[in-house]
Amino acid sequence: MANESPRHGNYDVVIIGGAIMGSATAWFLTESADFDGRVLVVERDMTFEACATAHTNSCIRQQFSDPLNVRISQFTAEFIKNLPDRMGDERAPKLSVQNFGYLYLADNERFANVLRENQIIQRGAGAETELLSADEIAERYPFYQLDDIILGSINRKDEGYWDGGTLFDWFRRSARSRGIEYIQNEVVAINRNAAGTRVESVTLATGEVISCGQLVNASGPRGAGVAAMAGIALPVEPRKRFTWVFSAEKPLDRDLPLTIDPSGVHVRQDGPQTYLAGCAPDPDPAVDPADFTMDQARWEDHAWPAIATRIPQFEAIRVITEWAGHYDYNTLDQNAILGPHPEVANFHFINGFSGHGLQQSPAMGRGLAEMLTYGAYRTFDMTPFGYDRVAQGKPMVEKAVI
CATH class of the missing domain: 3.50.50.60 (FAD/NAD(P)-binding domain)
Known part of the structure; x- marks a missing residue:
């Protein structure tokens, strides 16, 4: 054009x-x-x-530490769920949030205390964040390996994937x-x-x-x-972020929350039997805004091992598609x-x-x-x-x- x-x-x-x-x-x-x-x-x-x-x-969460950031996400959830009224156009779809939630996992007391402090702020702003022990996480999501985890934080109201x-x-x-x-x-x-x-x-x-x-x-x-x-x-500078969508030989029997692993890898439900994972490069430099090249070693050496360690059922998985995107990263x-x-x-x-x-x-x-x-x-x-x-x-x- x-x-x-x-x-x-x-x-x-x-x-x-x-x-x-x-x-x-x-x-x-x-x-x-x-x-x-x-x-x-x-x-x-x-x-x-x-x-x-x-x-x-395309995810949304209320699990921030600043109450203004929490309220901003709450406004988005209300806006998209009432899009025809908000747009003044009955042709606009009512969007929804797939509320599998974000699950932050803490493997040390320092980060566990951050989750505790954040929950107070989030609940004060109207979010429904819960703190879970390792046993409580295992009861809800028995597929995780949790030997190193001491606390989790999750909210399943207006938190997850949206369009x-x-x-x-x-x-x-x-x-x-x-x-x-x-x-x-x-x-x-x-x-x-x-x-x-x-x-x-x-x-x-x-x-x-x-x-x-x-x-x-x-x-x-x-x-x-x-x-x-x-x-x-x-x-502000462009920083690469890698995404992979994969299927599993043994799919999970329930939705996978967007799990923020201590390794820096996150993974979540994508489709009915597909999953999405992402992480940053290491090191994580500024890149050219036209550079969307994938780093294949990042999947083999870091992302997949972290996922399979946390969810042993994902030992046999197959990447369906992958891409690199950019954060407009405020340094x-x-x-x-x-x-x-x-x-x-x-x-x-x-x-x-x-x-x-x-x-x-x-x-x-x-x-x-x-x-x-x-x-x-x-x-x-x-x-x-x-x-x-x-x-x-x-x-x-x-x-x-x-």
């Missing part, structure tokens, strides 16, 4: 990146009765084949039907005013210089490159960076989700749309995610990062 030119020379909001964060922001702008501006979404590849959204494992691809499709489709303009093109320069306090325009690969009132960086793992064009440092604290830059006030971030972006997209898109419309958050107070903490080098601590 060739690059396209925009219909106009100026826009109230230009969004760089049309995947789920850019589309969620655009859609929530159309929801606001107080926003009537012109919006352009610039997406470098309208097939979306290589974006982080297309390579997600994030369908939500993305509806955000984008509905935004376009409501007048948001999408083009395939690429921003190659961001032009600030003489004082450096505002973005005045962007230059496209096709040569057009487009004036903009506000600019949104929604470019996922490429976010640091976009920020650099405006002279802004953003601690400061693995939390989102949201909202305006403190000095370039009309440059807005929606970046750095570090693997939990899809499940946060409705709340984050709504929050940024509020900021773009009102200059403040109206529902959740998203200021803890602001860029100020980046400038000050003060991490927003989240203990439950996978």
Whole structure:
């Protein structure tokens, strides 16, 4: 598909990146009765084949250590389960969560204490997290080998797998039907005013210089490159994450929770008789955003042995498909960076989700749309995610990062 030119020379909001964060922001702008501006979404590849959204494992959890992160996931669960009403379109499907839950396994007292502390926060925010001894885990899930495990943490309400691809499709489709303009093109320069306090325009690969009132960086793992064009440092980089889908010679007799093993491997139910596993590389460097090469040795030497050790019934398994995806990894604290830059006030971030972006997209898109419309958050107070903490080098601590 060739690059396209925009219909106009100026826009109230230009969004760089049309995947789920850019589309969620655009859609929530159309929801606001107080926003009537012109919006352009610039997406470098309208097939979306290589974006982080297309390579997600599409899970949702409430097991975070920060109550704001818990509430954000709860909003997503409510949003997707009521999608026709939320979208104002009866054709939209009601999505559901396959509630097999996340099961964190602790093999030492330090991490067990983290799970205990997190449960207090999660329950206080309305989650139904349970702490289980090794014996209690074995009673519910007798297929695990638990000799090294001293505690588990699980929640089976609005926690598990959901269809994030369908939500993305509806955000984008509905935004376009409501007048948001999408083009395939690429921003190659961001032009600030003489004082450096505002973005005045962007230059496209096709040569057009487009004036903009506000600019949104929604470019996922490429976010640091976009920020650099405006002279802004953003601690976000592409990090590979590997995924394998496999079948087992002896399938389990019940759903497998998304099990976070102390080895760093996670594995969960995928289809009726298929399972999905994932892990990071070791070492885990930044990569080129176009690099999706698999590391075959990572499966043979690390992921499969860890899975077969934890679930001996999975000693005989067969990989059906595999892929590498990217985290837009925030090297400061693995939390989102949201909202305006403190000095370039009309440059807005929606970046750095570090693997939990899809499940946060409705709340984050709504929050940024509020900021773009009102200059403040109206529902959740998203200021803890602001860029100020980046400038000050003060991490927003989240203990439950996978």
